[in-house]
Amino acid sequence: MKKQHTKKGWMALQALVLAGIAVFAFVGLLSFKAVTRYADFWEQIGTNKQSGTWSIKESFLNARFYYRGKNFRNILTGDRAAVAKDLLTYTKEYVNTEEFAKEYETHRQRNKPAEPEKGKTPEAVRQKFIDDTKKGIESTEKFIKSTNDAEMKKAMNESLTVLKSTLKDYEDPNSEVIKLMIEGEKQQYEYKLKSYQNDLKAWEETYPASIKEMIKTRLQQVLSATSNVDYNAQLVARDGLKRFAKPDYERKSAEWKMAFRAGKETTEAVRAFAKQWLQELQ
Numbered sequence: 001m002k003k004q005h006t007k008k009g010w011m012a013l014q015a016l017v018l019a020g021i022a023v024f025a026f027v028g029l030l031s032f033k034a035v036t037r038y039a040d041f042w043e044q045i046g047t048n049k050q051s052g053t054w055s056i057k058e059s060f061l062n063a064r065f066y067y068r069g070k071n072f073r074n075i076l077t078g079d080r081a082a083v084a085k086d087l088l089t090y091t092k093e094y095v096n097t098e099e100f101a102k103e104y105e106t107h108r109q110r111n112k113p114a115e116p117e118k119g120k121t122p123e124a125v126r127q128k129f130i131d132d133t134k135k136g137i138e139s140t141e142k143f144i145k146s147t148n149d150a151e152m153k154k155a156m157n158e159s160l161t162v163l164k165s166t167l168k169d170y171e172d173p174n175s176e177v178i179k180l181m182i183e184g185e186k187q188q189y190e191y192k193l194k195s196y197q198n199d200l201k202a203w204e205e206t207y208p209a210s211i212k213e214m215i216k217t218r219l220q221q222v223l224s225a226t227s228n229v230d231y232n233a234q235l236v237a238r239d240g241l242k243r244f245a246k247p248d249y250e251r252k253s254a255e256w257k258m259a260f261r262a263g264k265e266t267t268e269a270v271r272a273f274a275k276q277w278l279q280e281l282q
Contacts, residue, residue: 129177
């Protein structure tokens with residue numbers, strides 16, 4: 001069991017910190033320009049500054065894990081809890097920079113839902129049906145003139161009669177068909193507007209205007225996702241993979257499982273830092 005934790009500890013830490021439950025911890029290290037402590041860090045994790053910075057920026061902004069390095073498992077001998085704390089410290093400094101503020105606002109605006117266009121006015125709805133019907137009449141008349149097939153002419157003349165009758169109805173201010181079409185246009189716009197308002201609310205919650213509020217939300221997500229982790233859970237070999245012996249644990253969220261694999265020492269260090277940071281933001 002201990003071997004399982006050790007083997008995947010560093011990789012899980014990255015997932016814990018960069019993916020859905022805590023994307024902060026690595027951002028500061030890769031983006032904070034004044035860092036000299038980890039001058040050889042890029043080489044250690046198997047990447048370079050440019051690639052690493054891209055990975056962290058994408059991970060942070062999209063809450064997904066983007067990584068191009070190769071050597072995470074080779075950094076197992078260090079104090080993972082201490083490393084996590086250092087990463088979070090740098091992150092804390094980074095998210096207060098103007099550079100991050102600009103990146104966040106650009107990303108925030110890019111994900112803002114678009115407001116639906118206004119629905120057509122009753123006059124515009126009526127005119128569209130009138131114009132379309134007139135085009136149908138014109139094309140039908142041209143076809144009748146161009147064909148020598150008597151049966152076809154007869155059928156098309158019948159269609160032409162229907163089209164002219166339809167046009168007359170559409171031009172009538174009291175047309176029931178046009179009233180239905182106008183109501184349909186109105187309902188369609190109202191549906192789109194309601195969807196937009198729901199999307200806008202979700203956007204405001206996901207991307208609050210205040211970076212402080214965004215950080216508070218992310219930190220609360222960290223604490224929620226990593227609570228009640230059973231670090232003593234037993235694993236068994238099944239289908240060539242290590243799975244939880246307890247079926248209920250197999251149904252736990254991916255974040256919960258990441259915290260388990262990262263181990264108690266690392267996860268608790270992240271939680272302690274998150275709690276302290278959250279208190280400072282209140």
